[in-house]
Amino acid sequence: MQTAISAAPHTPAPGDHDYTVTGIDSRKLGMWAFLASECLFFGALISSHLLYRARAPQGVKLPHDVYDIPYTSVSSFVLLMSSLTMVLALAAIQRGDHRRLRLWLLATAFLGTVFIGGQVYEFTTFTHHGVNLSSSVAASSFFLLTGFHGVHVTVGILWLLSLVGISLRGQLPAEKHLQVEIAGLYWHFVDVVWILIFTVVYLVPNHH
C-alpha cells in the first residue's frame, strides 16, 4: 500500500528510464524553461503598460483614476494565499494524504476563482466609469496585461480541477507527486506575476 514517499529517495541511475544527466526531472526542467519564457511575455505587456499608463485623451479617465486599492489588496491577498494552499497540497501528496491533497487543490482552485471573480467585478466597475479597452491606450494596456494574467489563472484553475478529478479516480498516487509539483510551479508563477502587476500597475504612482 502506497503511503508516504519512502525514506530513501530514489535517485535515477544511468540506464533507468527516468535517468537525466542533470539530475532534474525532464518535466520540471521543461516547466521552468517555459516559466522563463513567460517572463519575456509578461515583461512585454508590463512594458507596454509602463509606456502608456498615463496616456488618455482630455477628460477621459485613466485606470489609475478608478483603482480601488483596498479592494485590489484583498484580491491580491486571496491569490497570495492560494499559493499557500497550493504548496500545502503538494506537501499532502508527498506524505500520501490524498484527502488533504484534494482539499488543498480545491481550496487553491476556489481562491483562484474568487480572484477571477473579483477581477470581473472590478473590471465591470471600471467600465461603468468609462475605463474600457478602447477608452485610452492606458486602459488598453491595463486590460491586456491583466486579461492575459486572468487567462493564465483560469487555465491554472482548470488544471488544478483536473488533478482533483484524476486523484478521485485513484490515478494520482504519491509517487506521481511531481505532477502536482509542476502544476504548483505554474500556479506560483502566475501568483508571482500578480505580485509584480499589483505593485507596478496599481501601487506605483502615476503622476507623469
Place this chain on the structure above:
Amino acid sequence: MAVAVTQAPARPFARPRSEHGFWSWISTVDHKRIGILYGVTAFLFFLVGGTEALLIRLQLAGPNGKILSAEEYNQLFTMHGTTMIFLVVMPTAAAFGNYFVPILIGARDVAFPRLNAFGYWAFLSGGLFLYSSFLFGGAPDGGWFGYAPQTIGRFNPGHGIDFWLIGLVITGIGSLTAAANFIVTTLNLRAPGMTLMRMPVFVWMNLVVSFLLLFAIPVITVALFELYFDRNFGSNFFNANLGGDPVLWQHLFWLFGHPEVYILILPAMGIVSEVLPVFSRKPLFGYSVVVFSGIAIGFMGWGVWAHHMFAVGLGPVANSAFAASTMFIAVPTGVKIFNWLATTWGGDLRLKTAMLFALGFIGEFTIGGLSGVTHAVVPSDYQQTDTYYIVAHFHYVLFGGAVLGLFAGVYYWFPAVTGKLLNEKLGKLHFWLIVIGLNLTFGPMHILGLQGQPRRTYQYPKGMGWEFWNGIETLGAFIIAASILVFIFNAVKTMRSKEMAPPDPWDARTLEWTIPAPPPAYNFAEIPVVHARDDFWHRKYTEDENGRLVRIPAGGSDEASGVSGQGTVATEHDGHDGHEEHGDGHGHGIHMPSPSYFPALAALGIMVVAYGAVYHWWIGAIGGVILLAGIFGWGNEPLAEEH
C-alpha cells in the same frame, strides 16, 4: 488511500498502433518521422515562396511593371518573406534538429515525444491558416514585419493582417514548445560520456537557437496580440490618435526579430561545422571557440535590435549604442569564419556536393556579413535603409548563408536518413546553378540600392537607369529556380532508385553514422558510451608518430558487428531490472513511446480557434472544445502502451 494501479479509462477511440500508411504519419511521435514531416513540408513551402519571388522578379524585370497591381505585389512580398522565414528556414532547421539531435547525443528520442509532434502540427496549422488567407479575401500585405500603423484596422481593413497575426501566433507556439523540448533533451538525455563539450557543434547551435526561441517568441507574441486587439477589439496600442506609438511595435517586433535572424543562421552554421571537418578529414579547428562564439552570438544578439530602427528617430545616444553593439557582434561571427577556414587548411579535401555547399556558405555569408557591417554605420544606414541594399544584405546571409548551409545538410545527411546517396553530378550542377543564380539575383541589388531603388515598391519608373540590373536579377532568379528543379529531379531519381549507399559513406565523425540507415525506431540498439568528441572517428582512426591517420581494424561501422549496417558501439549499460535496456544488441525489447493522435488533434483545435479569432466567436468555441479534447486526451494517455 489511493490505489496505485487502476484500469485505464475507456476511450472512445483506440490508440493508434500502425507503423505504416497515412494515419501512422498523423499519429507518429518518432522524432525521425517528425523530422521528415518538417523537412518535406518546409520544402513544399519553399517552392511556394520561391514562386512568389519569381512573380516579384517578373514584375520588376522592367520599369512600370504591369504583371501585378500594387496590392497584389504587397501581398506577394509579405507572403514571400513570411513564408521563407517562418515556414521554410526555421522548419528546415527543425527538421534536421528533430532528426539528428537525439541521435547525435546518443539518445533514443527527445524528452517529450508528443510535444514534439505537436510542434510540427502547430507549424503546419499555422502555415495552412496563413495561406488560406488567399482564399478568404486576400493575403496579408503589411510586409513580414507588419509595421503599425500600416497594419492597423483603419489603414488595413479586411482580414489579411489578422491571418498573418494569428498564423504567426500559432507557428510561434509550435516553435516555443520545440525549443523547450530541445533544451530539456540536450541537457538531460545525453548518452554516458557525452559531456557538453563533446557534443557536435550542430547540437550546440540547436541548443543556443532553442534558448533564443524560448525568449524571443513570447515578445513577438505580445506584439501580435496587441495589434490583433487593436484591429478587432478596439484597443489603441498603435492608434496614434489616442497616443499609441508605432515605435512600440517596432521595439517589440525587433526584440524578437533580431534574435530571429540568429535563429535562422545558427543551425546552418552548425551544419557547416559538421560538414567541413568530415570532408577535410580534419577535426573542426577551435571547437571550443566555435561553440563559445555561437553562445556569444546568442547573448549579444539581444543587444542589437534597434539597428533595424536607426532611421526611426530614437536619437543619437540610442543609435550610437546600438551601432557599437552591432559592430561588436561581427566579432564572434568572424571568429567562426576563421575557424572554418582553418579547418579546411591543410585538410584532405573531398569536394563532394555537401562540401561545396558548405564552402559556398562561407563565401556568400561573408559577403552578406560585410554589407551588414556597412549597415552598422548609422549615417550610411540612413541611405541604405528601405532600399535594395538591405534586400541584398539579408538575401546574401539568408539565401547565400542559411539556404546553402541547409542544402549542405541535405546532401550530407541524405544517406543517413534514406540509406541512399544523392547523385553527385546533379548535385554539383545544382550547386553551381544556385551560386550563379543567387549572385546574379542579389549581387546587383547592392548597386541598385545605393542608386536609390526602394524596397517594397511594386514599380519603378523608366529613366532611373535601373532596368539593366533588374533584368539581370530576374534572370538570376530563374536560374535559381532551374537549380531547384535539378535538385528535385535528383531527389526523386534517388528515391526511386534501388541503389543503397554503403554504411558511413562519408567516413564521418559522429554518432549518426554508427547506426543503420534508415535508422530503426529506437536509434541505437544499445546506448553508446562516448569517450571523446567525434567519438566515432576515434574508434575508426588513430594517428601514427607522423600525425598520419591510421585505421583501427576493429572500429568502424560495419566490420566487427554481426548485424548488417550496425555500428560497433561499446556499451556499459544493459539497464536495470528488465526495463529500459532489454536490448539484446538487435533492438528487441526496447520500448518506445506509442503513437498518438492527440498532438495533431490539439493543433487542429488551435487552427479552428484561429478561424474563430478572425470570424466568429462560436467557431472559436468549437475549436476550443477540440483543443481541450486534444489536451485532455493527451494528458490521460500514458506515454507508452504496454504490448
Place this chain on the structure above:
Amino acid sequence: MADEEQEATGAVATEEPPSTPELEAAPGHDQLLHGAAGHAHPSPAKYVGIAILLAIITSLEVAVYYINMPDGLMVAFLLVLAVLKFSLVAAFFMHLKFDSPMLRRVFVAGILLAAVVYTVALLTLRVLV
C-alpha cells in the same frame, strides 16, 4: 481492445523519457548535484509562516502607498517589497532554494533578460528616464 486491459500506469502520463511506465523519481533534492543543505521540504508550518510574512509585506506595501512621500522613494520601497515577495514565493513555494542551481539559472536568465531589454526599450521611448 488489448490496450484497455493493460495495467495502467496512471491516467495522467506526462512526457517521460521513453521506456516502460515506471515509478517516478521521488524528490531526491538532497541527492542532487550540488548537495543542497540536508532535508528536502519545509514543513507545512513553515509554509504558513512564509504566507504570513507575505501577507505582512503586502500590508506594508499598501501602507507605503498611503503614506505621503516623494514618488521616487515610494517606487523604491514598493519595488523592494515586491522583489522580496517574489523571491519568497520563488525560493520557498517554488522550492528554488532547495533545488538544483540549474533551475534557478534558467529562471533568472529569463528575468534578467526581460529586465534588461525592456528597460533599454523603455529608455529609448523616454520612459523611466
